[in-house]
Amino acid sequence: APWLRNLRGDILGGITAAVVTIPVSMGYGLLALAPLGESFISTAILAGLYAPVLGCLVAVVLGANTTMIYSPRSVVTFLVGSFVLHSLVRSSVPALQTASPEMLLALAFLLIFLVGCFQALFGLLRLGTLMKYIPAPVIAGFQNAAAILIFCSQLDSMFGFKTPVPLTGIPASLELAQLLGARITKAIPPALLGLITGSALYSLFVLLGWGGHLGQLVGEIRVALPTPHFLAEFKDIFMSPQIAQVLPLLLTGAASLAIIASLDGLLCARLVEADTGKRVHSNGELVRLGVGNMAAASFGGIAVGINLASSFANHRAGARTPLSLLVHAAAVALAVVALLPLIGHLPRVLIGAMLVAVAIQLFDRWTLQILRKLVTGDFPSARSMLDLSIILAVAVAAIEMNIVIAVAIGVAATVMLFLFRMSKSVIRREYRCDAVHSRKTREPKLMKILSDHGAAILVLELEGPLFFGTAENLALYLESVRRQNVSYVILDLKRVSEIDSTGAKVLLHAHDCFTKEGRHLLLSSFPERTQLAAFLKDMGVTAALTRGRLFPDADRAIEWCEDHLIVSQEGSAESGDEFPFSRIEVLANMSETELAAMKRALRRHTYRKGDIVFREGESGDELYVIAQGSASVCLKLSGSERETRLITFSPGTVFGEVALLDRETRSATVKADEDAVCYVLTRPNFDKLTDEHPAIAVKFLSNLGRELSGRLRRANHTIYQLAS
Numbered sequence: 001a002p003w004l005r006n007l008r009g010d011i012l013g014g015i016t017a018a019v020v021t022i023p024v025s026m027g028y029g030l031l032a033l034a035p036l037g038e039s040f041i042s043t044a045i046l047a048g049l050y051a052p053v054l055g056c057l058v059a060v061v062l063g064a065n066t067t068m069i070y071s072p073r074s075v076v077t078f079l080v081g082s083f084v085l086h087s088l089v090r091s092s093v094p095a096l097q098t099a100s101p102e103m104l105l106a107l108a109f110l111l112i113f114l115v116g117c118f119q120a121l122f123g124l125l126r127l128g129t130l131m132k133y134i135p136a137p138v139i140a141g142f143q144n145a146a147a148i149l150i151f152c153s154q155l156d157s158m159f160g161f162k163t164p165v166p167l168t169g170i171p172a173s174l175e176l177a178q179l180l181g182a183r184i185t186k187a188i189p190p191a192l193l194g195l196i197t198g199s200a201l202y203s204l205f206v207l208l209g210w211g212g213h214l215g216q217l218v219g220e221i222r223v224a225l226p227t228p229h230f231l232a233e234f235k236d237i238f239m240s241p242q243i244a245q246v247l248p249l250l251l252t253g254a255a256s257l258a259i260i261a262s263l264d265g266l267l268c269a270r271l272v273e274a275d276t277g278k279r280v281h282s283n284g285e286l287v288r289l290g291v292g293n294m295a296a297a298s299f300g301g302i303a304v305g306i307n308l309a310s311s312f313a314n315h316r317a318g319a320r321t322p323l324s325l326l327v328h329a330a331a332v333a334l335a336v337v338a339l340l341p342l343i344g345h346l347p348r349v350l351i352g353a354m355l356v357a358v359a360i361q362l363f364d365r366w367t368l369q370i371l372r373k374l375v376t377g378d379f380p381s382a383r384s385m386l387d388l389s390i391i392l393a394v395a396v397a398a399i400e401m402n403i404v405i406a407v408a409i410g411v412a413a414t415v416m417l418f419l420f421r422m423s424k425s426v427i428r429r430e431y432r433c434d435a436v437h438s439r440k441t442r443e444p445k446l447m448k449i450l451s452d453h454g455a456a457i458l459v460l461e462l463e464g465p466l467f468f469g470t471a472e473n474l475a476l477y478l479e480s481v482r483r484q485n486v487s488y489v490i491l492d493l494k495r496v497s498e499i500d501s502t503g504a505k506v507l508l509h510a511h512d513c514f515t516k517e518g519r520h521l522l523l524s525s526f527p528e529r530t531q532l533a534a535f536l537k538d539m540g541v542t543a544a545l546t547r548g549r550l551f552p553d554a555d556r557a558i559e560w561c562e563d564h565l566i567v568s569q570e571g572s573a574e575s576g577d578e579f580p581f582s583r584i585e586v587l588a589n590m591s592e593t594e595l596a597a598m599k600r601a602l603r604r605h606t607y608r609k610g611d612i613v614f615r616e617g618e619s620g621d622e623l624y625v626i627a628q629g630s631a632s633v634c635l636k637l638s639g640s641e642r643e644t645r646l647i648t649f650s651p652g653t654v655f656g657e658v659a660l661l662d663r664e665t666r667s668a669t670v671k672a673d674e675d676a677v678c679y680v681l682t683r684p685n686f687d688k689l690t691d692e693h694p695a696i697a698v699k700f701l702s703n704l705g706r707e708l709s710g711r712l713r714r715a716n717h718t719i720y721q722l723a724s
Contacts, residue, residue, distance in 0.1 A: 006320045013067065013319025014327025017310040021052050021071045021328070022335050024309070028072040031150060032302045033108065035085035036101050042222065043105065043300070046336070048072060050226060050301030052310075053333045055292040056325040062288045066280070067319040068272050069328055070292055073305035074362050076261045078146035080303055082398065083253050084108050093249060095242035106233040107246065111254055113234060113297035118258035119265075120290025128266060128282030137387045138410030139267075140364040141394025142260055145406070149399060150359035202347045228298035256407040258290075261305060265289050268306035276315050367391055386417055419469050426462050426470040427477060428495060433457035437714065438559035439645055440630070443652035444585060444710075449569050450562055456487040457561045459524075459554060463495040466503035474503075478510045487519050488561040492554045494525035499532060504539035511544050520564070524557035526550040555645060578628045578677055579651035586625065586654050586703040594696045601689045602679040607631070607672040614656070616669045621683035623660040626651050629676030633668045648673065654707060660686065 029048020033040050055070030088096055088104045096104070122128065237243060269280040285306075292304050314324050370388050373379060390413045397406035434454035442450070458481060466474065481489060491507070499507075507523075514521045523545060527533045536542050542550065551557040581587070587598055602625070607613060613631055614620050624631075626649045633646040633655075646668065649655045659666060660683060690697040 006318070007323070009318025010321055010324040011327050013314040013317040014324040015331050016317040017069050017314035017319075017324070017328045018052075018331035018335065020313045021069065021307065021310045022049065022332060022339075024307075025049050025052055025072050025332070028074070028077040029302055032072075032077050032080045033084065033105070035081060035089045036105055036108075040101065040105065046226075047300055047302045049332060049336050050299050051296045051304045052307075053329045053336075054296045054299055054301055055289075055304035056329040058292040058295050059288045060322050060325050062291060063284075064288055064322050064325065066272075066278055066322065067276060067311065067315045067324050068269060069307045069310035069314055069325065070289070070304045071307040071310055072302055073261075073264060073268070073307060074150070074359075075142055075146050075264050076257070076303050076305050078150060079142070079257050079260060080108070080112065082149065083111060083257065086401070087249055087253055091249070093245050095245040103237075106230060106237060107250070109230050109297040109300060110234050110237060111250055111257070111297075112301075112303045113230075113294050114250055114254035115258045115261060115303060116290040116293030116295075116297065118255055118290070119262050119293060120287050122258070122262055123283040123286030123288075123290060126283050128262075128286050135390070135410065135414035136366075137390035138394050138407070138414060139260070139263060140367050141391045141410055142398055142406070143362055143364045144367055144391065145395040145398035147359045147362040147364075148395070150362070151356055202350070226299045228295075230300055231298050234298075257303075259407065261293075261303060262286055262289070265305045268308050268311075271308060272306060272311045272315075364391070390414055390417070424470070425473050425477070426464055426466055426496075427460050427474065428463035429461045431459050433459065433558055433561065436558070438562055438648075439555050440559050440562070440648035440650055441653040441711075442650050443579070443583070446566055446570070447714075449566055453565055453569060454562070456485060456565060457490070457558065458484075458486045458488065459490045459492060459558065461492045461495065461554075465498040465500075466496055466506075467498060467500040468502040471500075471503040471506040475506045475509065478506075478513075482513065482517065482519070488522065488564070489514065489519070490522045490524050490554060490557045490561065492524045492557075493527065494554070496532075499535065501539065504536060504541050507536075507541050508539070508544055511541075520549070520561070521545065522549045522551065522557045522560065524551045524554040526552065528552070553644065559648070579626070581627075581679075584625055584627075584652055584679075585707055586700060588703050590696070590699060594693075594699065597689070597693050597696055598700070601685045602681050603685075605678050605680050607676045607678065609672055609674045609676075611672045613670040613672060613678070614666050616666055618666045620656070620666055621659050621663050622656055623654060623681040623686075624649075624656045624670075625654050625679040625681075627677040627679055630673045631655070631670050631676055631678075632673050633670050635668075654704065657704060657708070 025048040026045045027048070029044040029046070029051075030041065033044035033047060036044075052069065052071030059066075059068075059070050084104070088099075088107055091097060096107075099107070237246070265285060266280075266282055269282075269285050273280045289304065289306075296302065296304055310328075314328065367388065370384050390410060393413060394406050394410040397409045432455040434451055434457075436459070437447075437450055437454070460477075462474070464470065478489070489510075507521075511521045523541075533542070551560065581599065582590075582595055587595060590598065604627075607629075613624065614622075628651055630648055630650050632648040635644050635646055649670075655670060656666075658664070660681065663683070686697070689700075
């Protein structure tokens with residue numbers, strides 16, 4: 001079996017992870033249920049220890065193929081404790097104000113059960129991929145709120161503020177040695193190192209007779225075989241007459257907590273994935289976390305997540321299969337049975353100090369970096385300051401109000417900020433086509449027309465979503481374009497991620513206005529066979545522009561505009577007859593005698609539409625002159641059936657000259673776009689021409705050089721135009 005191939009590593013990893021999990025899980029249990037009072041300390045510690053046992057067992061049963069450890073997390077535990085304190089213990093709901101502590105405990109576990117239900121539902125509905133859209137400032141706000149409240153809630157147990165015990169802070173300070181534990185030794189987990197050093201000093205003070213100046217011990221913890229007895233209590237709660245008062249509070253709190261817990265779990269899972277190399281399936285993880293929380297709550301355990309410290313310890317100690325999760329669960333369960341008497345003699349101050357250490361490590365580093373810049377005078381950007389304001393708003397709401405309001409404030413603020421940022425201009429770049437031409441080569445006379453009048457063609461490259469927040473800006477810009485000397489407007493949709501109904505209506509309105517004025521609106525990079533294309537069809541955009549104004553790329557759209565512009569200036573873009581031999585650019589400035597010699601050196605070839613003139617990699621040394629029709633160099637895009645045009649050669653232009661000059665293999669494939677006629681100059685004929693008529697050969701090469709330099713000059717001009 002695969003699990004037996006790495007038996008030693010999985011056993012060692014599971015035990016090592018358990019050593020990391022046990023101390024912090026006890027602290028998390030106290031953090032979650034401490035608001036219920038001193039009488040629930042033993043229950044809280046057991047709740048913290050039951051959680052990793054049940055979380056790991058459920059994960060394996062549900063098919064987890066990972067070494068991630070499912071145990072309590074600080075942020076999630078803080079949110080549970082915050083709900084228990086603000087929404088249960090200090091509730092304004094009459095039914096809760098008169099409820100017994102035992103009933104409040106059952107409601108706390110019911111909350112965790114409902115959180116699990118929501119998480120499992122998120123996974124079954126495949127919402128795991130959507131969780132990443134919860135804004136980072138909202139999560140940072142919860143982290144900082146958790147850190148602040150955890151830190152402040154443990155100051156009394158550390159320093160004895162309510163009941164003065166002056167020496168309490170000394171073992172607490174040694175417990176904080178876990179912050180430096182990783183630097184002192186890697187052989188002992190930092191939390192365990194802190195417990196050992198703090199307990200040793202506490203015992204020393206007791207031996208010296210200073211026990212009265214120290215805080216209390218955890219106390220006796222009684223444990224029996226756990227059963228899912230809370231399920232019966234959940235049923236009683238739902239059958240009680242007061243459920244109508246309590247259920248809305250529980251559902252809203254559970255939904256809000258489930259969102260944060262799910263995102264926290266998925267973020268941690270991604271971090272573990274980067275360390276282990278095992279891929280994480282978001283929706284499956286949500287189901288496992290959800291069912292794990294339902295099981296933990298039924299047995300009296302707190303919520304579980306993906307514990308990073310334990311997961312990293314597990315993998316780095318040699319674990320490679322889910323067997324390590326079973327070993328981890330067994331080790332924690334054994335600790336519950338065998339070590340509870342010893343746990344009962346732990347000073348409470350050490351548990352408090354351990355949670356303070358967790359709180360210090362929990363502070364969001366991004367927030368601290370922004371605050372450090374403010375303090376040092378190195379003021380961060382306006383965007384960072386806006387993010388900081390959301391972080392502070394969420395943190396204050398989580399501390400002063402409750403998690404439901406905090407989530408609502410954070411998400412609402414971030415959505416408004418997103419809309420503000422997205423309302424910037426959707427126009428990424430614009431350029432005129434007097435400098436930037438299509439990839440269709442033309443004779444110099446026509447290129448001169450495009451250089452003189454090409455400014456009437458305007459290309460607007462759009463980027464991002466074209467929705468109600470950006471569509472109005474585009475509409476205003478198109479309105480201003482109508483007051484300029486522009487006859488053709490190409491909207492390039494290559495980088496447009498989304499178009500809503502408002503954006504579609506702006507396109508329709510612009511098309512109507514342009515058409516009435518004799519102008520032309522074209523769409524390039526039109527997304528064929530996509531949801532966006534179907535939406536534009538439903539909105540009537542496709543029908544209004546017609547297929548003749550929709551192009552696969554900007555190059556084809558520019559070519560259409562150039563042809564239309566040439567017709568308006570010249571009367572026709574191209575004649576159907578063969579291009580006059582004497583007007584071919586590479587034969588310029590030649591006499592009738594010289595033209596006759598060139599005609600003898602050239603061979604006439606005809607090609608049908610779709611014929612391959614030559615293929616990439618073929619040997620060949622011929623130069624081609626297009627006399628009629630056209631031919632294109634196309635490149636097939638990897639991963640699709642689409643092709644992109646590199647260049648199109650029209651009558652009077654030359655291609656294949658590189659192979660004639662350097663005698664290397666063909667660098668590209670050329671295909672006839674339509675029935676075409678070419679004059680072909682082979683290398684032997686060129687050599688013969690050079691020997692017999694060297695002056696003609698020199699003229700030919702001079703003309704060819706001028707043609708190539710013209711292409712290079714136009715390319716440089718285009719690059720400058722696009723880069724500016």
